[in-house]
Amino acid sequence: MLKVIENMRKIAAILVVLLLMVSIPSLVLADDAEEDQDEQDFDEQSQEQENETQDLEYNETEKEIEIMNNSLGAEIRLLQLEKSILKNILKGEMAVEVLKGLEFNTTALEAILGEMKILLEEVKTANTSSNDSVMIFVELKQEAINYTKQFREKIRELLDDVKLNEIRERIRELASGELHNYSKMIQNRIRQFNRNQLYRLYGIIGETNNSFINEYFNGNITLGQVKLQMCKMINQMSKENRYGVFSEIKEENIKSKIQAKSAVENIHNTGNGKGNGGHN
Amino acid sequence: MNKKITPILLLLIVFVSVTLAYVYFNQPATDEQKYDSSAKDVSDEDLSDEIDDIFLDEDDEIEIGEMV
Numbered sequence: 597m598l599k600v601i602e603n604m605r606k607i608a609a610i611l612v613v614l615l616l617m618v619s620i621p622s623l624v625l626a627d628d629a630e631e632d633q634d635e636q637d638f639d640e641q642s643q644e645q646e647n648e649t650q651d652l653e654y655n656e657t658e659k660e661i662e663i664m665n666n667s668l669g670a671e672i673r674l675l676q677l678e679k680s681i682l683k684n685i686l687k688g689e690m691a692v693e694v695l696k697g698l699e700f701n702t703t704a705l706e707a708i709l710g711e712m713k714i715l716l717e718e719v720k721t722a723n724t725s726s727n728d729s730v731m732i733f734v735e736l737k738q739e740a741i742n743y744t745k746q747f748r749e750k751i752r753e754l755l756d757d758v759k760l761n762e763i764r765e766r767i768r769e770l771a772s773g774e775l776h777n778y779s780k781m782i783q784n785r786i787r788q789f790n791r792n793q794l795y796r797l798y799g800i801i802g803e804t805n806n807s808f809i810n811e812y813f814n815g816n817i818t819l820g821q822v823k824l825q826m827c828k829m830i831n832q833m834s835k836e837n838r839y840g841v842f843s844e845i846k847e848e849n850i851k852s853k854i855q856a857k858s859a860v861e862n863i864h865n866t867g868n869g870k871g872n873g874g875h876n
Numbered sequence: 877m878n879k880k881i882t883p884i885l886l887l888l889i890v891f892v893s894v895t896l897a898y899v900y901f902n903q904p905a906t907d908e909q910k911y912d913s914s915a916k917d918v919s920d921e922d923l924s925d926e927i928d929d930i931f932l933d934e935d936d937e938i939e940i941g942e943m944v
Binding site: 656673731747748751764796845 | 918919920922923924926927928929930931932933935936937938939940941942943944
């Protein structure tokens with residue numbers, strides 16, 4: 597009887613050991629799985645965030661290239677890109693000066709600024725009347741975004757949030773004669789572009805007011821006033837004419853949007869405009 | 877005989893007038909009428925949006941992100 601009880605105890609002990617041996621690895625596995633899940637969730641979240649940012653960039657680019665079906669539109673976009681790159685180079689140089697004063701090693705940051713200067717020269721020499729001007733613009737803009745991102749990440753490795761905010765404050769009020777010249781030049785080209793658009797709109801309406809167009813071009817009338825005047829003019833038409841003009845404008849706008857969308861899709865499908873800021 | 881014919885005639889008149897009224901109010905719109913009704917759909921806001929799309933804002937910029 598005693599032997600039986602002892603045997604039963606042994607069996608119970610073995611069973612307990614077995615149970616422990618089975619449950620501990622399964623607990624470890626479960627924990628690992630949870631960690632993997634957390635990691636996966638984090639990766640998915642980052643990927644999602646990156647995709648959203650990229651979608652926003654694509655939408656913006658699409659909107660920007662809508663006007664690039666003629667050389668004036670292409671010239672405006674490339675000038676605006678030049679201005680944005682120049683502004684970032686100047687801000688970057690100011691930030692580097694501040695960092696040098698704080699005795700930080702700025703070699704990597706200066707290297708990125710060097711690449712941005714080369715990129716700026718490329719944008720300046722881009723051919724606006726070329727058939728590939730849209731593709732050139734998308735590629736160069738993407739490179740500018742990538743270099744800016746690289747600079748931002750590098751400077752974040754060097755400084756804490758407080759110092760970064762201090763630098764942001766210092767470079768916020770950036771005043772540059774060169775930037776001012778760009779702004780003037782771009783404004784002039786945009787007025788030329790809008791003047792052409794006004795002629796087209798008058799063409800749809802069926803009459804022209806040259807003095808009104810010149811008033812806008814010379815800066816005596818704002819774009820807001822022009823838009824308001826055109827709306828008033830169309831609103832005064834008969835229902836049928838108003839609808840006809842509206843339909844024609846809408847058709848033109850949709851055509852430009854479709855062209856821009858297909859151009860961006862073509863560029864991204866062929867793998868262009870996604871470079872990491874490297875030069876060929 | 878007359879007593880039988882009168883209600884039948886009345887019923888016939890009612891039936892014909894209902895049919896005519898139905899046909900009149902449900903006849904398909906002509907091209908001109910269709911054009912008119914869609915022309916009414918152009919709101920000031922829609923027109924203003926389309927006009928906005930034609931022009932380029934003078935302070936428009938290309939966004940490439942902040943350096944810091």
